[in-house]
Each structure stands twice: as C-alpha cells, then as structure tokens.
Amino acid sequence: MDTNKPDINEIADRVVNAIMEHRLPPGIKLAEEKLAAVFGVSRTKIRQALTQLAKDGLVKLHPNRGAFVASPSIQEALDLFATRRLLEPEIVRNTIARAGKAELKRLHQHLALEADARERNDRRAIIKLSGEFHMLLAEVSGNGFISKLMDELCPLTCLIIALYDAPNTPACPEDEHTRIVEAIEAKDVERATSLMLHHLEHVERELNLDGRAKPDIDWDRMFG
Amino acid sequence: MDTNKPDINEIADRVVNAIMEHRLPPGIKLAEEKLAAVFGVSRTKIRQALTQLAKDGLVKLHPNRGAFVASPSIQEALDLFATRRLLEPEIVRNTIARAGKAELKRLHQHLALEADARERNDRRAIIKLSGEFHMLLAEVSGNGFISKLMDELCPLTCLIIALYDAPNTPACPEDEHTRIVEAIEAKDVERATSLMLHHLEHVERELNLDGRAKPDIDWDRMFG
DNA sequence: GCTCAATATATTGCATACAATCGTGAGAAC
DNA sequence: GTTCTCACGATTGTATGCAATATATTGAGC
Numbered sequence: 001m002d003t004n005k006p007d008i009n010e011i012a013d014r015v016v017n018a019i020m021e022h023r024l025p026p027g028i029k030l031a032e033e034k035l036a037a038v039f040g041v042s043r044t045k046i047r048q049a050l051t052q053l054a055k056d057g058l059v060k061l062h063p064n065r066g067a068f069v070a071s072p073s074i075q076e077a078l079d080l081f082a083t084r085r086l087l088e089p090e091i092v093r094n095t096i097a098r099a100g101k102a103e104l105k106r107l108h109q110h111l112a113l114e115a116d117a118r119e120r121n122d123r124r125a126i127i128k129l130s131g132e133f134h135m136l137l138a139e140v141s142g143n144g145f146i147s148k149l150m151d152e153l154c155p156l157t158c159l160i161i162a163l164y165d166a167p168n169t170p171a172c173p174e175d176e177h178t179r180i181v182e183a184i185e186a187k188d189v190e191r192a193t194s195l196m197l198h199h200l201e202h203v204e205r206e207l208n209l210d211g212r213a214k215p216d217i218d219w220d221r222m223f224g
Numbered sequence: 225m226d227t228n229k230p231d232i233n234e235i236a237d238r239v240v241n242a243i244m245e246h247r248l249p250p251g252i253k254l255a256e257e258k259l260a261a262v263f264g265v266s267r268t269k270i271r272q273a274l275t276q277l278a279k280d281g282l283v284k285l286h287p288n289r290g291a292f293v294a295s296p297s298i299q300e301a302l303d304l305f306a307t308r309r310l311l312e313p314e315i316v317r318n319t320i321a322r323a324g325k326a327e328l329k330r331l332h333q334h335l336a337l338e339a340d341a342r343e344r345n346d347r348r349a350i351i352k353l354s355g356e357f358h359m360l361l362a363e364v365s366g367n368g369f370i371s372k373l374m375d376e377l378c379p380l381t382c383l384i385i386a387l388y389d390a391p392n393t394p395a396c397p398e399d400e401h402t403r404i405v406e407a408i409e410a411k412d413v414e415r416a417t418s419l420m421l422h423h424l425e426h427v428e429r430e431l432n433l434d435g436r437a438k439p440d441i442d443w444d445r446m447f448g
Numbered sequence: 449g450c451t452c453a454a455t456a457t458a459t460t461g462c463a464t465a466c467a468a469t470c471g472t473g474a475g476a477a478c
Numbered sequence: 479g480t481t482c483t484c485a486c487g488a489t490t491g492t493a494t495g496c497a498a499t500a501t502a503t504t505g506a507g508c
Contacts, residue, residue, distance in 0.1 A: 005492090008275070032460070042493045043460090044268070051232070051272050055279050057372075064460060064499050076368065083369045090310050144300065145307045148281075149373055229462095256490070266463045267490085288469050288490060 006039055011049040014039075019058060019069060020131055020158040021124040026071035030059065056152040058159070070159060074209050077160045080153055081204045087146055087153075088134065088200060089193040092180070094141035096187050103140035107181050110136050114177060131158050133177050157203075164207040176202070230263055235273040238263075243282060243293060244355055244382040245348040250295035254283065280376040282383070294383060298433050301384045304377055305428045311370055311377075312358065312424060313417040316404070318365035320411050327364035331405050334360050338401060355382050357401050381427075388431040400426070 006014070015035075018024045030050060032043045039046070050067045053059040060070050072080070095103070110133055117125035131154035138150035176199045183192035230238070239259075242248045254274060256267045263270065274291045277283040284294050296304070319327070334357055341349035355378035362374035400423045407416035 033458090044492060044494090047461090048272060048275055052275060052279055055276055065501090066460065079367045079369055082367060086310065086314050086370075143303045143306060145303055145373075145377065146310075149369075153369065257488095268462060268464090271491090289471090290490065 005041055008045055008048050008052070011035075011039055011041070011045060012052050015049065015053060016058065016155050017128065020128040020155050022127060022158065022162050023124070024069050026069050026159050026163050028069050030067040030069065032066070058152075058155055070156070071163055072156060072160050074164070074211060076156075077164060077207070077209050080156055080160065081200060083149075084134075084153055084157075085197060085200055087138075087150065088196050091138050091141040091143075091146060091150070092184065092192045092196050093189055094143060094146075095137060096184050096189055096192060098142045099140050099184070104181075104185060106136060106140060107184075111178055111181060127158055127161065130177070131155065137180075160207065161203075164209055166206060166208055229265055232269055232272050232276070235259075235263055235265070235269060236276050239273065239277060240282065240379050241352065244352040244379050246351060246382065246386050247348070248293050250293050250383050250387050252293050254291040254293065256290070282376075282379055294380070295387055296380060296384050298388070298435060300380075301388060301431070301433055304380055304384065305424060307373075308358075308377055308381075309421060309424055311362075311374065312420050315358075315362050315365040315367075315370060315374070316408065316416045316420050317413055318367060318370075319361060320408055320413055320416060322366045323364050323408070328405075328409060330360065330364060331408075335402055335405060351382055351385065354401070355379065361404075384431065385427075388433055390430060390432055 015024070015030070024030075032046050032050070035046045035050075036043045050059055050061065054061045054067065057072075058070055060068050062068065110129070114126070114129045114133065117129055135147070135150050135154050138147040141147070176195065180192060180195045180199065183195055186192075239248070239254070248254075256270045256274070259270045259274075260267045274283055274285065278285045278291065281296075282294055284292050286292065334353070338350070338353045338357065341353055359371070359374050359378050362371040365371070400419065404416060404419045404423065407419055
C-alpha cells in the first residue's frame with residue numbers, strides 16, 4: 001500500500017485492476033466512505049474517481065443510492081464483441097504498418113508475463129493479462145482514439161467473462177496471443193487479422209450469451 | 225437559463241454544445257470559479273463536469289493550472305478521421321439492418337433541422353447539427369459502444385474544424401446527409417457506405433491537415 | 449405470523465473553508 | 479536597461495461539515 005496519497009487516476013486504475021482480476025464482482029456496491037478509508041483520502045477524490053469510471057461504463061451510478069460495479073447485459077456483451085471484431089483487425093493492420101522494434105519488444109515482454117501467469121496457474125493474473133494484451137496491442141498500433149476505446153472495452157470484457165463464463169472453462173488454452181504476435185512480426189496481414197478474429201470469436205463462444213443465462217448478478221458462483 | 229440547479233451532466237452537455245458551436249475556441253481556459261458563477265453551482269460540481277469532459281479529450285487538465293478546451297494536433301485529427309472511416313460504414317450497415325420506422329423518422333426530423341439552419345445561414349447551428357447528425361445515426365444504429373465513441377469524436381471533430389478549417393469554406397454544400405439517409409432507406413448498403421466514406425473524405429479534405437498549418441491556437445482568426 | 453407505517457440510521461449530494469501551488473509584478477542588483 | 483528574486487494575488491486541490499435522500503429497524507395493526 002502506498003503511503004503517499006494516491007492521485008485520482010491511481011485510484012481509478014486500482015479499481016479497474018480489481019475489476020479485471022475479478023476481485024470486485026459485477027454489481028457490488030462501491031461505498032464512498034469505505035473506499036475513502038482504504039485509499040486514505042477524502043470522499044471528494046473517491047467521487048471523482050467513481051464518476052470517471054462511470055463515464056466508461058465500468059461503474060453505474062444510481063442517484064442518491066451510490067456507485068456499483070457494472071453488470072453488462074447480454075445485449076451489451078454482444079455489442080461489445082461486435083465492436084471489438086470491428087476494431088481489432090484494424091489494430092492489427094495498423095500495428096503491422098507502424099510498429100517498430102521497440103513496440104514488438106513490448107509485445108514479447110507481455111507474452112512472457114502471460115506465459116508466466118499460466119505457468120503459475122494464476123487465474124486472476126491470466127484474465128487481467130489477457131485483457132491487457134489487447135490494450136497493449138491497441139496502444140502500439142498508434143491510433144489514440146482506438147487505444148482509448150480498447151482501454152474501456154477490455155475491462156468490460158473481463159466483467160462480462162465474470163458474468164457469463166461457463167464455469168468449466170479451462171483458463172484459456174491460448175498461445176493464441178503468441179501466434180497473433182508471430183503473424184504481426186511476419187507482417188502477414190491476412191493471417192494476423194484472421195487469427196485475431198478467430199481469437200475473439202473463440203473467447204465469445206466460451207460464454208453463455210444465449211439468453212438462458214444469468215440475468216444480473218451471479219449469486220450462485222459468488223459463494224458456491 | 226434554467227433557474228434550477230443544473231446536473232453535472234447538464235453542465236457537461238452545455239459545455240460540449242458551446243464547443244460544438246464554436247463559442248468556446250480551442251485552447252481557451254475554463255476557470256472553475258467563472259463556470260461556477262455562470263451555472264450557479266459550486267466548484268465541486270464544475271470540477272466533476274470538467275474531469276468528465278477531460279476523460280473524452282474535449283478538455284485538457286493541467287495540474288495546478290486549470291482546465292482548457294483541447295486543441296487537437298494534426299496527428300490527432302488524422303487519427304480521428306481514420307477512426308471515423310472505420311466506424312461509420314459499420315454504423316450505416318447496422319442502421320440499415322436494424323433501424324425501423326421510428327428511427328428513420330428521427331433522421332428525417334434532423335435533416336429538417338439542418339435544412340432550416342442552412343436556410344437561415346446560421347453557421348454555428350450548421351456545424352453543430354452536422355456533428356449531431358452523425359451522433360444520431362450512431363445512436364439509431366443500435367450499438368451503444370460505437371454510439372458512445374461517436375458522441376466523443378463528433379465534438380472533437382468540431383474542434384478540429386475550428387482549428388484547421390480553411391477560412392473560405394462555404395458552410396458545406398451538403399445535401400450529403402440527405403443522400404446518405406436516402407440510401408439507408410433504400411437499404412442499399414453499398415451506396416450508403418460509399419456515400420458515407422466520400423462524405424468523411426470530403427470533410428477531411430476541406431481542412432488544412434498538411435502540417436504547414438496552425439500549430440496550436442489560431443490567433444489570427446480569433447480576432448481577425 | 450405477516451404486512452405496512454413511522455422513526456432512526458447510514459449514505460450520498462453539495463457547498464464552503466482552508467491549504468497548496470502557480471503566475472505576476474514590483475523592486476533591487478548589476 | 480535588463481535580469482533576477484521575492485512577495486503578493488489568484489486559482490486549483492482537498493477535506494470537512496451540513497443538508498437531502500434512501501435504507502433499515504422497530505413497532506403497531508390486522
């Protein structure tokens with residue numbers, strides 16, 4: 001824990017991290033006083049962090065009732081994946097066109113982290129790093145707007161996984177990220193975009209988005 | 225002017241409107257106390273509104289120095305149009321696939337507003353409504369994430385026009401929006417997407433984004 | 449025993465007060 | 479005349495206190 005007073009963005013980042021690591025489940029209440037105590041700051045800063053998080057949909061603000069971690073509906077989940085299927089091939093194309101050695105090195109370093117987490121069977125780290133891979137790719141692809149949107153969509157994807165993941169999913173078999181980076185390095189646009197699309201479809205297909213599933217909060221798994 | 229205390233989102237919306245109508249020029253300082261006086265609320269709310277606006281890049285926050293209306297660089301402008309060229313054909317496709325009578329009616333109502341503003345030669349209204357057309361189209365297209373992003377990109381586009389527009393631009397000759405809506409109504413995907421792309425390229429080509437232009441704030445036109 | 453109403457408690461919403469920081473202008477030194 | 483320094487003024491950053499609202503608890507009525 002930092003002894004220094006955290007910045008608003010630091011607070012927001014740490015909440016995002018907790019959400020991505022599934023330490024904050026969808027729908028849970030984020031009481032201002034509690035957070036203020038945890039971070040050692042006043043409610044004012046917490047409120048600012050929460051309104052920021054609300055702006056990109058990770059947190060829902062109910063007037064006079066408080067802030068809650070979002071729990072995206074099935075429709076939102078479908079829209080999200082549709083958006084990612086549109087954006088990420090473009091990200092891959094841009095990366096191939098624009099990324100240099102430094103960028104590729106960052107990708108490899110990230111892949112190492114992912115491999116490490118999978119080695120340790122650290123499911124929380126795996127989920128978070130999987131999301132962050134796509135955020136990193138967007139960043140090195142060079143378009144700030146797309147990157148910012150991906151910074152929003154990836155944490156939401158983690159929430160969606162928390163809500164709709166089939167319990168038996170075996171922590172992603174994926175060296176899929178590795179293969180995508182390989183195709184990028186080979187500057188093979190066709191293969192890289194195709195791998196990316198299959199990867200996204202793969203992730204989406206693992207989920208229960210058929211409508212018969214959990215409506216809001218998954219009380220069963222929250223305890224069981 | 226509302227006599228009731230405005231909500232944070234109302235404050236943010238009205239600032240966005242002022243930016244879209246070119247009443248707030250790029251780079252201008254947004255002093256908290258001044259805004260607080262204008263809106264009749266305390267600085268607390270103003271700060272929240274400003275941090276929200278900062279989150280989608282319309283406002284830049286300089287620590288301990290204050291908030292300023294953004295003035296996007298040429299690179300940001302290019303990235304922005306690249307993003308819109310990616311998104312808006314998809315928006316058109318989704319609209320054709322999903323929009324019903326009610327949605328088409330809203331589009332026509334908007335076109336009427338645009339025609340009216342052009343009739344009156346109200347340049348400010350024209351610019352704002354032109355942006356809002358794309359936001360409305362995104363909204364009726366049905367994907368909330370794309371819509372939210374367009375709500376961010378369109379005001380920024382207005383800022384970019386304020387910065388880089390060639391002074392002699394004749395207030396857009398466009399019935400282009402009308403023709404796009406016609407193609408959408410005819411469910412002609414090919415023609416609608418093509419019209420949209422040409423429209424975007426048309427808007428972008430009107431601008432001085434070649435690098436020889438204004439670096440930051442356009443002091444010449446601000447007074448001249 | 450259950451439902452509904454009223455009070456009590458806890459939490460959010462907001463404004464204000466104070467502390468920290470930055471920009472400015474006066475004045476001295478050179 | 480120019481430049482550097484210091485102090486003042488103005489503005490932002492943060493915490494706290496109070497008012498408004500929602501939730502929880504208790505108790506009465508059925």
